[in-house]
Amino acid sequence: MISTELAGLRLAVVNWRDPWHPAAGGAETYAWEMARRFAAAGARVRFVTARARGQAPYQLVDGVRLIRMGGLFTVYPLVLYWLLRRRSRFDAVLDCSNGIPFFTPWVLSRRTRVLCVVHHVHDRQFAVLPFLLAVLGRFLEGPGARWTYRRRLSVAVSPSTAAAMRERLGWLGPIEIVPNGVSVDPGGGSRERRPRIVCVGRLVAHKRVDLLLDAVPELRERWPDLRVDIVGRGPEEDRLRARLPEGTTLHGYLPDADKERLVAGARLQVIASQGEGWGLCVLEAAALGVPTVAFDVDGLRDAIRHGETGWLVPEGGDLAKGVAAALTELDATHADRCRAWAARFDWDGSAARMAALVLGRSVAPMRISGWEHQ
Template identity: 55%
Template sequence: MTTNVAGTRVAFVNWRDPWHPAAGGAERYAWGHARRLAARGARVTFVTSRAPGQRRRERVEDVEFVRLGGRFTVYPLVLLWTLTHRRSFDAVIDCQNGIPFFTPWALPRRVPVFCVVHHVHDAQFGLYLPGWLAGLGRFLEGPVSRVTYRRHAFVVVSPSTLKAVRGRLGWQGAVHLVPNGTPAPTVPPAARPAGGPRLVCVTRLVPHKRPGRLLDLAERLAERRPGVRLDIVGTGPEAAALAAETAGRGLGDVVTLHGHVSEDAKSALVARADLHLSTSQGEGWGLSVIEAAALGVPTIAYDVDGLRDAVLDGATGWLVDADDDPVAGLVETAERALKELADPARRREIAAACRSWAGGFDWSRTSDRMAALIVEAVRTEPAVRRPRSRSSRRRSLKTMER
């Protein structure tokens, strides 16, 4: 049954919108929910930062966009905007990208807030920020968030994130698992081009994704498997360094850096690949893994948070032991995977398992889950939403039936 959200006033607060140059999976998640709630009749506002050239206000698919500030100034500006519009919403989806927006500080107590956590950033702050600022980020993500959202609830996207918010953030309040939705493939499965193996990686080129390991893999496989090709799709601050290293290693004939491409072009590159790769040190989920699976393409990834949830080891891909020699383990796993895929029957079996697994994460189901949480919270008295007993919390942590 579809939950009725018609007329419900919902604000999504997210660091970026899906058209921001640095947008990623978190933006696709927020937009996926926002546009579907609006299609059901909810009055949705998406409050976010503003990239150069973007409009301050616009309406897209019945969602009202409000863009304020840049990378860091968006936080105080959104909080001020929320304060001035504090009685304009029935519920708020406060999306954490390292730190949340702390919207409960500016809202009436009656307004329920769902703090969406894709993954815990404590280990990543040090990769991007100086020591003192990284420490501040961990303080805001942990102790300050626990106090701020104590009357509200967290929404997580995977079992790994659920475990992390309990263990690493010390969150004892309500948690709801609402996984990413996956759109239907935009291109049909493609015939693999003749020649050597074809590998693909769809990723943002940022430090914690460790794109340099892709070059290590390509270099070693090229020695063993002439004709191997690796397509890297995505952009980010590491793009220039990766291009220089590709040229410096003489991998120009092996590795192609595509940068940002359209959704159709991305799907076409993935569909023709034998294997999809992820070298990230950890994810909230691994959206690109599921999108590849929807096209029948298995993934090799490290056995780390999020990716161990998205990849069914031995069925829809292969996991690399993160504690072993990271590059050697990646190469050995790729060799094993390619040998299995050389058997046509085994390839068909894996492709079918991939499509079946991805099919369990359709957007209609995950959107209805979010809508149900919002409606229940809006109808519930604030006192009832206080942290519940341990047995009650356990019941709320059950995953959505697939």
């Protein structure tokens, strides 16, 4: 339960996007689930973020005041300027890093508690950017952030994110873990008799949806009636749509109810990403009784219990063989294990843990099915 001490607390959540932004993903869900629960507990919450075309600059939703400004890159200086003008008005700030944090300690009063929330380490993903932007990105995520937040508490969403922060970024400050929750209807729909695979996520380069498309022809040699459904949108959508193999449908954006119905009808979810903070879509599929096949990479190795709630393919391994093995091994017990696993994670519990950190309280180490973080 969230502490009643949040009542009256002045809190800013700064995040690259909000959940209604056309490029929103799991990081936006995480930030919003925290913000609205804090507001329900009596905190005065401002969600400061970028503004997509057609979005209002100000909006009140679930007791949270949304303030939108700037675009892909300009949101960072604009948010800092907005906070600078109000530097003494906030008791705490959740500074959410989507590859690059907002560096809010530079403009806030020293008494303001700042928690840097990190979903996953992006260092390798910056390679898709032009050279100078990649160099700048790596500097800001690495030495720049390491120095800025060295005396501030940081929050990672999974043990592998915390490990990557230490090992790949040389993070100096304390790190606590606050995992994602799940908020889908576990009822779901009926599973089809023919094999169906689903892939849910942003259509961006590091999700590597191409690897799944490459695997489809080989899988259909063994299961000729195999269907593959891809749900999501992003800059890769047009390119991927132009090379869809037979039996594959790219749905683009789907409302949550339609997406959940599609996932619930699948036998497997396949995620080919090169790394995640956690992989919220894995947990959401598990709540619907659907296991996930993914590569053994950051975040996904935390979200999946190999052989129980999904299967992990060695990075660089043969995805088609991994999916084929999963389809062969799959039985009714996996759905039950998936639902039991997902039930261990809920947004109320995660928000209560985050609230304790915002209030400066100590929290117990995370111990979930072998997770242990000191």
